[in-house]
Amino acid sequence: MEHRNRVGTVEKAVDVLQYLHEAGVPRGVTAIGRGLGLPKATAHRLLKTLGRRGLVERDDAGRYRPGIALVALGLGVIEREPVVAAARPVLEAEAERIGETIFLAGARGGRLFVLDKCEGSSFLRAAPRIGSEVPLHATAVGKVYLALAADQVQRDEAAPAYTDRTLLADALDDDLARVAERGWAQNREEWIPGLAGLAAPVYARGRVVASIAASGAAARAEVWGPDAIEPLIRAAREIGARLEGTT
């Protein structure tokens, strides 16, 4: 039987990183030890080791915070996705053409993350960042996954209503059926008030590998109107072709 109740040294070190990440502000040795139920000496030694490798660093007051080496590691996870490299020029061309923010999202570990984006209008600059998780039921890219690649994501049965337009239960199921039928999804202020968008799946080797979305102000019909989806579907197909072309 596995030693499930024992926490190994590596897991303690990861706990330290998670603790500092969640704390959001630099913390001292004593606070970290208390927060994790570890003696000061143990916390100190783990911090020293993580610090030697740049995963933790000290601020001017000597307190500990997550280190800059994590940025390279995190960025590397995104950049080494083949679909990100394949999609980049297509996202740029599309953002330039329509003047709105174009996102690429993909499923990892059952959740949906922004893999890349090219910004358009100022409305969308603040949400969301590359690397952020986005909700499945309240975004166009999320509904693409729920309808067309449900095996790759874990649907949240207790999904919240973000706005009074968020679709839940039967209304969501009805909308997902429409997404499955026509092969693309629409978001009309279901996640963030005033925000609308369209998304199409990116296929490679017969599987959904990402979803591309255009988002902008709900007041602009051009963002979510029927004329907007064809170019997005073409862009998605081009990304898929570029992915398969590298075989």
Added chain:
Amino acid sequence: MEHRNRVGTVEKAVDVLQYLHEAGVPRGVTAIGRGLGLPKATAHRLLKTLGRRGLVERDDAGRYRPGIALVALGLGVIEREPVVAAARPVLEAEAERIGETIFLAGARGGRLFVLDKCEGSSFLRAAPRIGSEVPLHATAVGKVYLALAADQVQRDEAAPAYTDRTLLADALDDDLARVAERGWAQNREEWIPGLAGLAAPVYARGRVVASIAASGAAARAEVWGPDAIEPLIRAAREIGARLEGTT
């Protein structure tokens, strides 16, 4: 004396993460063990532990790659910088106003990283990403640091010439003297051909805490001309004031 020749368990785990990051493609247990000089059993156990916490994951073929949890950690390093939060609306307003990409860069561990950016013209979408390191001697933000906050960065004596306009040795020192005198820096295709920009320091409590830059095509004099720097200096001052205002 410290046991310097021994590599602890946490450091082996970090070695595994670095190895996968640098490999750039998923690797198997045997290859990881060989690459790091570890027995397969040791490599396997470390991968299992890292995998339980999402820092490593397996692809469809069962090979190991850096995990999505690193993205959140890396993103968190950037997002929790007070200067990033303070600067965000200022960067957005400035990018909207001039239509060019606005960057925020800051020094960490002696090197310079892009902490945030708001994209403008299509020219600059591809370079560089948030979280990327940028060279000191060949960028406007880098020259701001070398001239006005040299204690926070480690100047590379063997800095390369990226283009035929890259300033080195005495020419760079002369330019840094001008930057110190007037309080801002200019890049005229010194890093990437065709790319120009201006940068100003962000001060808080008497220290340089970041540098803000506007960048765009070298063909557009509006990007690097004398009329462009005043609004950037105002933007830098506003960020500094917002930082100090939270005290």
Added chain:
DNA sequence: TTGCGATGTTCCATTATATGAAACGCTGGT
């Protein structure tokens, strides 16, 4: 279809590493 080589996974006796109580040095506040 079968056999083989290479990979991934597990076990457990042994060892090396980590532990953490205690002591010490330092800092900031009163």
Added chain:
DNA sequence: ACCAGCGTTTCATATAATGGAACATCGCAA
């Protein structure tokens, strides 16, 4: 000047990690 609380270090001891060996699985060639 003093004290409480923090950060850092030591080292006897405990515990977790180690890694050789064995086993299970997989992919490929004949």
